[in-house]
Amino acid sequence: MAVTATDHSPIVGIIALLSMVIAVLAVGVRLVIKYVITKGLSMDDYLILVAVLFCVVQSICIVVAATHGLGKAESSLSEDNLDTVFKAAYAAEILYVASLTFAKLSSLAFVSFLTQRIGMKEWIFGGAILVWAFTAEFAVAFQCQLPRPWTGQCFDRDAWWTYFAVNNMLIEAALIVLPALLVIRLQTAKKKAALICFLLRIVVIAVIILELYYRHRTTHPSALTAWPVSVCMQSVQSLAILAACIPYLKPFMEGLQSTGLHPYLYPKQSQGSYATRSRKNFGSQELRKLAGVTNRTNVSTDPQEWEAQSQSSQSHIIIRETRTWAVDVQSTAGGD
Known part of the structure; x- marks a missing residue:
């Protein structure tokens, strides 16, 4: 109309x-x-x-x-x-x-x-x-x-x-x-x-x-x-x-x-996993703030586990991250 x-x-x-x-x-x-x-x-x-x-x-x-x-x-x-x-x-x-x-x-x-x-x-x-x-x-x-x-x-x-x-x-x-x-x-x-x-x-x-x-x-x-x-x-x-x-x-x-x-x-996505991640990040940040602390990160893969995972129904890339912390302690001793 x-x-x-x-x-x-x-x-x-x-x-x-x-x-x-x-x-x-x-x-x-x-x-x-x-x-x-x-x-x-x-x-x-x-x-x-x-x-x-x-x-x-x-x-x-x-x-x-x-x-x-x-x-x-x-x-x-x-x-x-x-x-x-x-x-x-x-x-x-x-x-x-x-x-x-x-x-x-x-x-x-x-x-x-x-x-x-x-x-x-x-x-x-x-x-x-x-x-x-x-x-x-x-x-x-x-x-x-x-x-x-x-x-x-x-x-x-x-x-x-x-x-x-x-x-x-x-x-x-x-x-x-x-x-x-x-x-x-x-x-x-x-x-x-x-x-x-x-x-x-x-x-x-x-x-x-x-x-x-x-x-x-x-x-x-x-x-x-x-x-x-x-x-x-x-x-x-x-x-x-x-x-x-x-x-x-x-x-x-x-x-x-x-x-x-x-x-x-x-x-x-609430508190459980989020809180865990937060604590880990907080710990890392606190360690970095210490004087004389150095952080070395090594990333490695395991060929045997890689091959085993590739043959399974679910394939994942396995990356291991190893963190080592080295603390240099300097001390001064008084002498005569």
């Missing part, structure tokens, strides 16, 4: 499907990378999985609304089609809040697992997200009088969506600041890569501002005038899910590992 001045429904349907595909692919790539590295999933993965499931159902509701006339002039729609548009948009708003909530909780869980603790700040922040989510779901569910809460006599929805958007932006800002402060305190060459993966959430805040702008621009929402708000909702939802998945991309994971925040991302 062609897009005209009185028909923007194709734009709504395409954006809804595209946003859904981006969110599903982002979560799919995240889960695959996570499972390959850690051989398992954790709470933040389950939370983002729930978020993308709500996203899929919400996107389907928007597609249904677009199919029945969301983005078209109401004069061209039948009463049944118009009722379907408002019902589908109503359901999409409820699912929109749920999807955002689980995406934010997943991001918070990711930060908590990076630090290997859940402190008072994390509990308070998580509680604030849940309070925001419950109040939002209640308000959206009962925004208009029963038995038709999707249309009719409604409360001041402009004021409500302003409250919702402001709190949404504050939570997104906190999800930027909380991990960024953690990374900034660390001294590492790849700190910038780790910071970028959290700072990219600024794009989510920008689209929330755009959504709020279109909500206030539409004094009396209709099937025709409400389509920009639907497009912004789809964009905010998919970007929030994408922002929760970006830290799992290879460049950012390497940046997070280099900051020292890797026990969660790389549990196989």
